[in-house]
Amino acid sequence: MVEIVIAEHAGFCFGVKRAVKLAEESSKKVKEGGRVFTLGPIIHNPQEVNRLKSLGIEPLENKELKPGDTIIIRSHGIPPEKEQELKEKGLNVVDATCPYVKAVHEAVCKLTEEGYFIVLVGEKNHPEVIGTLGYLRACNGKGTVVETLDDLREAFKYEKVGVVAQTTQNEEFFKKVVGELAVWVKELKVINTICNATSLRQEAIRNLAPKVDVVIVIGGKNSGNTRRLYHIAKELNPNTYHIEMEEELKPEWFKNAKRVGITAGASTPDWIIERVINRIKEVCSESLVYC
């Protein structure tokens, strides 16, 4: 009988749980005929987005907004000028920006006030980063996004550099960036804005991956934090697979497997994790596979 071990801290983080709850509450408050939209998919998970659709909460795609509509800012946050625009359109704006992301917005402006050039360690095209850059512009700050060590060149020109991170940033890369800056610039100030949930989730799979025969990482194929979980696990265990849903599981992955480890990205709801577990159990009970 196969043993299935769920890594600690797998799945939804605090900020996403909160955003989903705020969306559900908003849809309950809206009167008959009122509309509730989220500004982009509320999380990187199409299945959870579909579940919310069934509750009347739709991602805003090409739809025209009307005054009185409810619009939910998802946990990633948005630039402040964008939020202002929404309010000026007479919309009911519900801000579900993760409090940890709000802390990054505050940090870049505090560092700007203190005279630092900002290094934001993160992915250039990530909505959270785009939102944070908006706050940096709004407080007249200067800065750059650092995705590779090469991106640091811009920062080396400044004597005072302040560093923050995208909340889902990988700790190892963050350490490297800070280390390099420490020997290049005269004065460095670092505000560690990496969310604990992410590092605990990464740490848990780092511990678990070498101790199991197969690792299944569940989460959106377009989710940065899920991809990072996959890469961490894959390095420690070549039998690592990234799936979004249980249908993608292949029986041959589990041949002779005695222990299967599971983790899931920040946007994966518990009900999907459960479906994957059930499907692995089914697969393993089939006669052709010996797990």
Added chain:
Amino acid sequence: MVEIVIAEHAGFCFGVKRAVKLAEESSKKVKEGGRVFTLGPIIHNPQEVNRLKSLGIEPLENKELKPGDTIIIRSHGIPPEKEQELKEKGLNVVDATCPYVKAVHEAVCKLTEEGYFIVLVGEKNHPEVIGTLGYLRACNGKGTVVETLDDLREAFKYEKVGVVAQTTQNEEFFKKVVGELAVWVKELKVINTICNATSLRQEAIRNLAPKVDVVIVIGGKNSGNTRRLYHIAKELNPNTYHIEMEEELKPEWFKNAKRVGITAGASTPDWIIERVINRIKEVCSESLVYC
């Protein structure tokens, strides 16, 4: 014919050149019968210390100081209470503390004022570190010396940590310390006090060591920065040897050598480097060795 390549930035740094010059000037100013002492050997190099002795500049050992004597504080610096003591004894105190070391003294007090717990990356028993800790005490700061990553535990208890380094600190270890702190503490401020001379000297031997057949590192056996040069070179080239004087050179080291690389610690005067070069040339012209 063997080729001898001297690594860039080998030998005396700015601070040591300045200290030696200040000592020589002081001895010229002193009237007949006046005495000039240095508080400990002015540099980690017994040969240069002997040369200064011949100019009437003696390291203070067990001698009794008398009012009117000149005492030179060497480039490492000393705790401020110790300097005060010397002045109260009626001595003529010449402060040859390296300006880069003075910058560390200022940095720990500035960071203390801003509410940071201090991490001083350096060697616990190094005179420079002992001096800096004196300045930290004098401005009522709290801090710890970090020599190994284990020493960081003390700092992890604090939310705000400020980092400085012994001026001769190895950059790679400094990067690691700063990186670890960046993900542990909430707010980190780093003032890079590593002296450029040290890193340039290290960089130069890192580039040179793999390109030569033998590396000779010249400098006091008790000099921390020389030992680091030795370790950097040894990792890249197993035929690396640490000597203080040309007499220690062994002909067999140079068997079949075509290129010999030379570097020297911050306390090695040029005249010793020249003697080593001449001795290598002699050794290589002897018939039993084929370099």
